[in-house]
Amino acid sequence: MAENPPSSFPQTRISRQELVDLVRSQLEALLQQENFQGAKALLVPVQPADIAQAIEYLPEKMQAIAFRLLSKQEAIEVYEYLDSSVQQSLIAEFKHQEVLDVIDKMSPDDRARLFDELPAKVVQRLLQQLSPTEREATALILGYKEATAGRIMTTEYLSVKEDLTVTQAIERIRALASTSEMIYYLYVTDRERRLTGTVSFRDLVIAQPEQRLGEIMTRDLVLVHTDTDQEEVAQTIQRYDLVALPVVDTEERLVGIVTVDDVLDVLEQETTEDIYKLGGLEAGGDSYFQTDVLTAARKRVVWLFVLLIANTGTTAVISSQEGVLEKVVALAAFIPLLIDAGGNVGAQSSTVVIRGLNLKEVGIKKALQVITRETITGVLLGLMLGIAVIFWAYFLEGNLQIAITVGTSLLAIVILAAISGSGLPFLFGAIGLDPALMSAPFITSVVDVLGVFIYLMLARAILQI
Template sequence: MTENPPSSWQPGASRQELVELVRSQLEALLQQENFPGAKALLVPVQAADIAQAIEGLPMAMQALAFRLLSKQEAIEVYEYLDSSVQQSLIEELKDQEVLDIVDKMSPDDRVKLFDELPASVVQRLLQQLTPSEREVTSLILGYKDGTAGRIMTTEYLSVKEDLTVSQSIDRVRSLASATEIIYYLYVTDAQRRLTGTLSFRDLVVAQPEQKLGEIMTRDVVYVHTDTDQEEVAQVIQRYDLVAVPVVDTERRLVGIVTVDDVLDVLEEETTDDIYKLGGVAAGGDKYFQTNVFTAARKRVVWLFVLLVANTGTATVISSQEEVLEKVVALAAFIPLLIDAGGNVGAQSSTVVIRGLNLKEVGIKKAAQIVSREAVTGALLGIALGLAVILWAYFIEKNLQIAITVGTSLFSITMLAAFFGSALPFLFGAMGLDPALMSAPFITTAVDVLGVFIYLMIARAILQI
């Protein structure tokens, strides 16, 4: 909560309501060309909230609002802005204004920005950075995308273990403004190899004359520069860390990954998985910030695949026309059966994919998990099958048709649960992303098999 919130601010309102109030008042002041009032409005507001308010403004006003900020505020707010807004501001601002911001950004945030910019713009900005910032940025850009090296920052506190507590506190004071966090100190030897860690709390409660080697933790949790970013997030979560050190192949400390960067990684990975589960091609751009042609392109590939797969259902029905011609009532229950099977398959695939992503289950437990889901599918099939037998008999007044529908639903449900749980494991074993075995794909596969099973059971029970 800000100390001096905008006018009309109601105590107890949410942070989102505050941001919307700031945005609306800011837009009104800019329209009136009341720039002193607009600047005063933003003074007490948090940087993250200013960024969100600017993002909500019409594009023509975004650069105008941004220029109202002081240099230090502009640097902080810029790091919170969406990448699309960052890019548009680079086009609107003067070269010196851009350079002042980019040069002062955290190295990891600067690299995120550069990843979104055209290569020609990146090269121009790199050449204009100070030598030290250029070296750091080039180092991080040199690591593979999606690894710890690519999301780390080099702004950390390192100390030697022969320093005293008093000397270390003096070092923290002198370097605090140049580091991203001061909660941890990383102890290194003469070759910059990581030998221990020390929390700021441990430092404060220790005796001033004690050596760091006496009080530091030697059992260090760390990741390598080539560690996958999702694994980095899991390490931070597992050990409840605010940051995790990053080392190279010789265990030399090269950076740290902080929890705020991990939250970005988790959002990115979760978004990617959700897109795949929904049958949408993943991409770096935010979906609602892309134009309609790009949005259509992201979705059309899977839809074409599913369209081709769905022709299997039509082929099965066409090959069994004689069954449907003799007992036309069977056709009325096809949507019910394939929808139920698709839903069960989607449920099974979703829980398994989620378990694989969270490392709650692994390939070694595949047989156990698939068996469990098959049994679950059988229990669901019994419950749904009995219900649909009663419903089908009520509609058709034909016990054979009712039993056919109920038996088919039981078989389809059990099969859907089996395939829905087994296929993500199969994809994982093949080195593919289990999320590719998405709900739309499972549903389509179950549709084809479900119709085939239904008509085969109808042949057997109705003796067609």
């Protein structure tokens, strides 16, 4: 969405990305000239998130220099927006006290996320030198399992007792706002810190000053537990249109909140993982240009080897049916067409099913219904494509039997692909594996082997070879 740029930039409507590119190019030029005052002035009107992105785009040797130009408070905000690989490289460049000054002021959830990426020895050293309050908050978060609500929550929230008046609650917000990540909700707890209700800032504004929080708070709670999967947390926030979601432990005591900005990070992470898996890739945490070529190749080669081995099945099937191909050489010309069509249909079916599983629209109980629906879709697609291919094959070869063989085979392969693409993700889910592993390349390999076998078997029957 286009926005007005800061006053130090041309007064035209430019996109946020264009602004970042402009800041990065001007910042790099000023740093090359060693004009540090000019570079510092350049960054003054720029948002922390945009500064972080501009720094990420700089040559690595300039990143630490640019970061040191920021004021202490701005440096803390910018650091939280940086990619984890850039955060780690800056730690290596900083003096020890500079590292502590930044990390001690980070929000606990962002600090825990950074510590997940650092070597264990570095984490232990940094933890020991944090202030007692920050060390306790960070250790609490790191103590929960990865990819759970406990691991992505922050402990910077406002809790109150229900006997406070609205005026007293507003005063508490004023006093503690600077140390809290979220002030739009107050969380009402009892003496044992058990969550009993929530009060939104809107509730406070429209209430009478002397009303007690117990009179205006919402007792119908939407919450998650520390061991709730982060994907479920994201779906809960999305379902109820929340800005933040309280997190309680096994004894129902309030221990933290998950904010919507953290949920956006989770959704990006989960979507990225699924896209990688659908493409037959090992998921990676770094951005494209921050991953070296050797690492990129290593992450891709495993699935390629698996698919290579799987595709030897196609070769074996063709080799076993050489007699058919030798007698009717024209059959070989249609093999790529058939297996590509089958692979595409299988990929479409699996994509639809995997999306439904991720969004909880379908489950294992509806597997038969989904597979039946996709099979009917496959029949319709196969009939439409098969009829078209019969005419095309007859036009190319002038042989009706070959044309019928190709068209019939396409119908059978498309139906097979629809069943495989919709059924295999459910099978993987049932045995405890990620359905996204049933990626398009894997399904294509399965359909290739069986498709070629079906094609050549039908050719034997129809052409009476």
